[in-house]
Structures are given as C-alpha cells and as structure tokens.
Amino acid sequence: MEQIESIESFYKRKFNWIPENIREELGHFNVFKLDPYVGPNAQPVPYKRRDFYKITLVIGQSRVHYADKVVQIEKQALAFSNPRIPYKWESIDSIRTGYFGIFNDQFFHQFGKLTQYEIYHPSGPHVFELSDEQRNYVESVFQKMDVELSSNYVHKYDVLRNHVFELIHYALKMQPSLSFENKEINASLRISTMFMELLERQFPIDDSHHALSLRTPSDYAEQLNVHVNHLNRSLKEVTSKTTSQIIADRITQEAKILLRHSSWSSSEIAYALGFKEVTHFNNFFKKQVNTSPLKFRNV
Numbered sequence: 001m002e003q004i005e006s007i008e009s010f011y012k013r014k015f016n017w018i019p020e021n022i023r024e025e026l027g028h029f030n031v032f033k034l035d036p037y038v039g040p041n042a043q044p045v046p047y048k049r050r051d052f053y054k055i056t057l058v059i060g061q062s063r064v065h066y067a068d069k070v071v072q073i074e075k076q077a078l079a080f081s082n083p084r085i086p087y088k089w090e091s092i093d094s095i096r097t098g099y100f101g102i103f104n105d106q107f108f109h110q111f112g113k114l115t116q117y118e119i120y121h122p123s124g125p126h127v128f129e130l131s132d133e134q135r136n137y138v139e140s141v142f143q144k145m146d147v148e149l150s151s152n153y154v155h156k157y158d159v160l161r162n163h164v165f166e167l168i169h170y171a172l173k174m175q176p177s178l179s180f181e182n183k184e185i186n187a188s189l190r191i192s193t194m195f196m197e198l199l200e201r202q203f204p205i206d207d208s209h210h211a212l213s214l215r216t217p218s219d220y221a222e223q224l225n226v227h228v229n230h231l232n233r234s235l236k237e238v239t240s241k242t243t244s245q246i247i248a249d250r251i252t253q254e255a256k257i258l259l260r261h262s263s264w265s266s267s268e269i270a271y272a273l274g275f276k277e278v279t280h281f282n283n284f285f286k287k288q289v290n291t292s293p294l295k296f297r298n299v
Contacts, residue, residue: 007052007104027107029160031145034058034098052104053114054081055167057138060095064088064127071127076135078171079127080119084203086257087126099142103164111161115200116193117168118175128171141167188234194224195235199247205254205272212251212274217243252288255281259297266293 005013007028038060059076065088076098081087083105108114118124130138145163148156198220202212214220220243221228232243239246251273258269270281285293 005050007050007102010050010052010102027104027109027157028052029101029103029107029149029157031099031101031142031149033146034095034100038095038097050081051083052102053083053120054100054102055079055164056081056098056100057135057142058095058098059135060097061091062095063090065090066126073127073129076130076132077127078130078134078138078167080168080171081126082114082120084120084200085126086204086261099139099146101142101145101164107157108161108164112165113197114168115197117172119168119171121196121200125171125175128174134174138167138170141170188237191224191226191231191234192238195220195231195243195246198223199250203250203254205258211271215247215274217247220247248284248288252285255285255293256289256296259293269293 034056056079057076058073058079060073061075062073064071064073064079066085114120119126141163145160148159148163153159198214202214205212214223217231218228221231224231226234228243235241235243235246241249255269255273258264258272259266262269264272266281267278270278273281275281275284282293285291285296289296
C-alpha cells in the first residue's frame with residue numbers, strides 16, 4: 001500500500017523545505033494561501049493517507065474522492081482532512097483561491113480530543129458547501145490565523161487552537177441532524193466516545209499494523225471494563241446503531257480503502273481485518289456492500 005505521507009514529506013513535496021520546529025513537543029501549526037498551488041498548471045493531489053490534519057477553504061469548483069464516495073463542490077467549501085481518511089482532490093485547476101491550515105496530533109495534546117467530533121469520524125461529514133456569507137466568515141478566520149501566526153504574542157498558539165475549534169464548531173452547526181445534537185452529556189455518551197476512540201486506534205491498516213485485535217462487541221466491552229449489554233445500550237442510545245453495526249461499518253470502510261487503493265490480495269486484506277478465512281471476508285463484504293470484493297475493486 002502507498003506509504004503514509006508525513007508532515008515532513010508534505011513540506012518537502014510542496015515547498016522543498018522543512019521547518020526546524022516541525023516535531024517539537026508543542027506540536028506544529030501553519031497556514032497557507034492556496035493561490036500558488038491551484039489553477040491551470042496545478043497537479044491533482046495524490047490519493048494517500050497523511051499523518052497530519054488539514055482544514056481547507058476552497059473557492060471554485062472541484063471534487064474530493066474518498067474510498068466509497070465523491071463529493072462535488074459547486075462553488076466554495078470548507079473541508080476537514082485527518083490521518084485516518086485518505087482522499088484526493090480533483091479539478092483543482094478550477095479552484096480560484098482559498099486557504100489551508102495544517103497541524104499534527106501534538107498541537108492539540110492535552111488541549112482536547114479532535115476524534116470526538118463527527119467531522120473526524122470515518123463516516124462523518126468532511127466537506128461543507130458554503131454560502132457567500134459563510135465563505136466570508138470562514139475566510140476571516142483564516143486571515144486571523146495568518147496574522148496571529150506572524151505575531152510575537154507569547155500565547156499565540158493558544159489563540160490558533162481556538163481558531164481551529166471555531167472552524168470545527170462553525171461547520172458542525174451547519175449539520176442540524178448530527179447524531180450528537182441535543183444529547184445530554186451522560187454516561188452513555190462518555191462510554192460511546194471511549195468506544196469510538198478505541199475503535200479508531202486500530203486504523204488505518206498498513207504495513208506496520210498486525211491483524212485487528214478487537215473484533216467483537218465483547219472484545220470492546222472487556223477493554224472498556226463494562227458489560228457488553230451496557231455497551232450496546234449506550235451506543236444504541238447515542239448513535240441509534242448496535243455495537244456490531246458500528247464495528248462492521250468501520251471494517252467495511254477500511255476494506256473499501258484497501259481494495260481500491262492497495263495492491264494487497266483479498267486474502268491479505270481478510271487477514272489484516274481479522275478474518276480467519278478469505279471466504280468469511282468475501283461473505284461479510286458482500287452482505288455489507290451487495291457486491292463481491294473483486295467486483296468492487298474492479299469497478
């Protein structure tokens with residue numbers, strides 16, 4: 001499978017230089033204007049995983065390719081990218097302008113968990129089409145980031161984290177039907193959040209990963225030190241899905257990524273996803289997607 005792009009590789013590819021402080025304990029943050037990297041001579045961004053987060057404002061038509069869907073941007077949009085979800089931008093020659101900010105996990109260490117937000121879940125919304133008024137607001141936040149980054153203020157990185165959260169919550173407020181809306185912060189929500197974090201730790205699957213160690217609701221319940229029935233009730237209350245459904249959905253998502261964007265055989269994918277026999281994987285995938293892994297790969 002294609003190697004994960006590190007934040008150092010990103011700088012080397014995009015700018016042919018690497019910041020000295022990129023792996024400092026406090027983490028890394030930077031913001032750029034899109035203008036030099038879009039237009040008629042721009043090259044499509046390759047489909048790959050990256051080990052850093054990215055928030056992008058694009059002004060102009062384009063498409064974003066994920067493993068199982070393509071998101072069409074008609075005019076302008078705010079997009080959230082994360083290390084778990086590979087993607088590829090297309091038609092970037094039609095993008096007129098915009099901004100993007102990049103940061104790594106260390107930047108938010110002890111300042112909150114980004115994975116609690118649905119925009120960073122594999123099945124969550126990642127791209128938000130904007131009205132002109134919304135575009136102006138988002139653009140102003142990026143401009144404030146740019147100014148703050150150049151300042152000498154001793155606490156400027158705290159300000160920048162606040163701006164990142166500002167964009168995250170601004171986007172989430174555009175989705176009134178999100179599953180966490182109006183949910184009371186209770187024990188069920190806490191257990192569900194812990195479960196999702198534990199689930200996501202097993203991904204992405206790549207050459208450095210062994211087979212999934214947690215495959216069943218009982219496996220997760222044991223790790224979380226709760227009864228499996230309690231885990232099921234909590235997830236059903238918060239997400240309207242059973243534990244088994246959520247696990248199956250996430251394994252299916254990863255299977256699609258590996259089938260479309262790796263050279264692994266079906267048996268190698270089956271093993272990596274915790275299936276003892278390739279026939280079990282084939283039956284599972286066909287039940288979830290209504291087609292065989294081979295047909296899905298060749299579409």
